[in-house]
Amino acid sequence: MQIIKDHKVVNDQWQYLAEKSDTSMFPDGNIIVTLKTWKTAKERLITRQSKLGIKLNSDELLPEIVDDLDCFELISLDFTPYKDGRHFSTARLLRERYNYKGEIRATGEVLRDQLLYMQRVGFNAFELDSSQDLNAALTAFDEFSTAYQPTANPHSPFYQRK
Amino acid sequence: MMYQYDEQDQQLLNERVAQFREQTSRFLNGTLADDAYRTLRLMNGVYIQKLAPMLRVAVPYGLLSSDQLRKIAELAQRYDKGYVHFTTRQNIQFNWPALENIPDIAEGLATVQMHAIQTSGNCIRNTTSDHYAGIAPDEIEDPRPYCEIIRRWSTLHPEFAYLPRKFKIAVSGATSDRAATQLHDIGLYIKKNEQGDIGFEVLVGGGLGRTPIIGKTIKSFLDQYDLLSYLEAILRVYNQYGRRDNMYKSRIKILVKSMGVEAFSQQVEAEWEHLKNSDLKLDKQQIALAKSHFTPPAYNTKHNAANLAHAMANNSDFANWVKYNTTEHKNEHYQAVTISLKAPNVAPGDITTAQMDFVADLADEFSFGLLRSTHRQNLILGDVSKDQLHALWSKLKEQNLATANIGMLTDTICCPGLEFCSLANASTIPLAEELNERFNDLDYLYDLGSINLNISGCMNACGHQDVGHIGILGVDKKGVEWYQITLGGSSCNEAYLGDRLGRAIAKNQLINSIEQIIQVYVAERTAEENFLETYRRIGITPFKEKVYANN
Structure with missing residues (x-):
């Protein structure tokens, strides 16, 4: 599958691990686990050799994982439905308060027309549904050249830059 | 005088117009789904109403230049039916634009620094204020520079574009509240503390609609420099914890009610601790710059009082x-x-x-x-x-613009109602007309004194019926229009939600019922009392007895 990452269309290097009752074995390679899997199999997950990511559903908020951020090289935040904007706050908190440097990925019903706001609050990777032309969607990042708010990206609004 | 866009304000606005034009063309050519476009168009002020789209244009804190009004007129002539509607949030509505023309209207608006951004949708709406801002004798501080600071912060805010529900902020800078401040998601009263510093009393969780609630104070004095960081803290708590499962329970007032004011304000304070010294902290220069846009004009230093008195006497x-x-x-x-x-x-x-x-x-x-x-x-x-x-x-x-009825019974607040709005249960404008016919004697109206009559065609309460001295709410009963009457509401400092008079009244009886209510007031009032004062003294029973006497 292809995704948008750091303004480029790239092949996804990660796979989501569906929630399962047996958590004694995990596959090799970069996996993204659910919050429930993380909670039940923390010990085994952190001793794996390959990279670990976590996915939060739209109703799973940052306090659930805030003490474990060092364990994740990727945090995938779900927008289902797309109108559920809770994770706009999650991404900002990750970048600005917790100084999280890993990948923050938007998944679920991600609209092309949300990409710029998502980038501005700190997302750097985006999964769009397969019907969308990813290369065409890249133009969404350039729709605005300036902003009023100090957020992760760009950090200072223009009226403070003067 | 009023805020003038700089190059970057203008650039941002032009880019927004281009973005919406592109979104609209993707929708019209079928590559942008209905539901997604709905959300995007709402954030650009476009509703699809019964008969045509409706476009709501922002009038930031109610301030408008003559050139802007001329542009509105030109656009209404070219793209609409030659008139527009002023709303209860100080905005302007076009009732009949064609969808494909709306990007052109937006482009026209942008030439005079106007737009329809965030006049709808689940985002931060246009900030409203006292219509006498800057000129009121009872003013503590002009609210407009602060409104302007909020305008920038709230415009295209990337974190708060997909809130649980719409979000409205009002700012009042005078001792007398003319902005219905307590009926907003956030209400700000400008205060001066004992040291002479300017700040805000912050209220949250007010609002009309299905569950009308008067806002509660969560901070009695917020220093002016902390305005944006504190607003951001409130919005962030709301964005994360406001309900999203039921649109009727998703306003911040429901969150505040369910958490309790104490717990809610503690959570805001905890969030604010992290934000108060961030880049959102305002400095003297930023506030001075904002104030520099609202300096008073060059006033004359005299007038001839005798001439005015003479003209009035004659x-x-x-x-x-x-x-x-x-x-x-x-x-x-x-x-x-x-x-x-x-x-x-x-x-x-x-x-x-x-x-x-x-x-x-x-x-x-x-x-x-x-x-x-x-x-x-x-x-x-x-x-x-x-x-x-x-x-x-x-x-x-x-031009028929000198009707001397301000504050009188016929100075009604009235939503567009069934004829225009797809949400409405009942018509409103014909009632306002009927009311005008029945109460057409200005001297009689003056004798009745100040009475705010507010009419809404449904419980979304665009016509603010819950805070009308007399409130009228249209309800639908099996396809027939009925009206519920409330009495005693007020949106001023002593904000009060009206009491329900009794069962709903049939459309053809409604104006009679209002007349009966007026008759009770006239019979019961003392020499100096206005309607609201009489109502407060005698209560609802005499009104109820009169209106429901014969049925």
Whole structure:
């Protein structure tokens, strides 16, 4: 599958691990686990050799994982439905308060027309549904050249830059 | 005088117009799904109504220049039916634009620094304020510079574009609240503390609609420099914890109610701890810069009081107009003039293109080229020399804009109702017309004194019926229009939600019922009492007995 990452269309290097009752074995390679899997199999997950990511559903908020951020090289935040904007706050908190440097990925019903706001609050990777032309969607990042708010990206609004 | 866009404000706006044009064309060619486009168009002020789209244009904190009004007139002539509607949030609605023309309208608006951004949708809406901001004698501090600071912060805020529900902020800078501040998601009262520092009393969780609630104070004094960081903290708590499973329970008022004010404000404080020293902290320079856009105009330093008194003595129509449609100004040589958009046979708040052009010229001639829109759906020329009141009145009469009924029973707040709005259960404008016919004697209205009658066609309460001295709410009973009456509401400092009179009244009986309510007031009042005071003293029972006596 292809995704948008750091303004480029790239092949996804990660796979989501569906929630399962047996958590004694995990596959090799970069996996993204659910919050429930993380909670039940923390010990085994952190001793794996390959990279670990976590996915939060739209109703799973940052306090659930805030003490474990060092364990994740990727945090995938779900927008289902797309109108559920809770994770706009999650991404900002990750970048600005917790100084999280890993990948923050938007998944679920991600609209092309949300990409710029998502980038501005700190997302750097985006999964769009397969019907969308990813290369065409890249133009969404350039729709605005300036902003009023100090957020992760760009950090200072223009009226403070003067 | 008023905020002027700089290059980057303009650039941002132009880019927004281009973005919406592109989104609309993707929708029209079928590559942008219905539901997604719905959300995007709402954030650009576009509703799809019964008969046509409706476009709601922002009037930031109710301040409008004559050139902006002329542009609105031009666009209404070209793309609409030659009139627009002023709303209860100081905004302007086009009722009949074609969807494919809306990007062109937006482009036209952008040429005069206007837009329809965030006038709808689940985002931070246009900030509203006192329509006498900057000129009111009881003002502590002009709220407009702070409104402007909030405008920038809230415009295209990337974190708060997909909130649980719409979000409205009002700012009042005077001792008398004219902005219905307690009925907003966030209400801000400007205060001066004992050290003389400026700050805000912060209220949250007020609002009308299905569950009307008066806002609660969560901070009694917030330093002015902390304004944006504190707003951001409130919004962040709401964005994360407001309900999203039921649209009728997703306003911040429901969150505050379910958590309790204490717990909610503690959570805001905890969030604010992290934010108060961030880049959102305002500094002296930023506030001074914002204030520099709202300096007073070059006022005359005298007027001829004898001439004005003479003109009033010679013409009782003019004298009544001065008494009811003009208001005391900070500067003793000036008055603020309200232009009534409540003439008989006109839908409340509506204004034609000819009237707009005319009023824009009057603003240039009499009031430094500026206008204000009010939440009671009228227009104000804020800075009229007392020497020119008579000349202005004479001209207003020519265009049916001098109806001297401000604050009277026929100065109704009225939503567009069943004829226009797809949410409405019942019609409203015909009722306002009928009311005007029944109460067409101005002297009788003056004798009744100040009565706010507010009408909404459904419980979304765009017509603010819950805070009307007399409130009328349209309800649908098996396809028939009925109306529920409330009494005693107020949106002022002593905000109060009206009490329900009793069961709903049939449409053909409604104006009779209002007349009966007025009769009870006239019979019971003491010499100095207005309607609300009489109601507070005698309670609802005498009104109930009279209205329901025969059935």
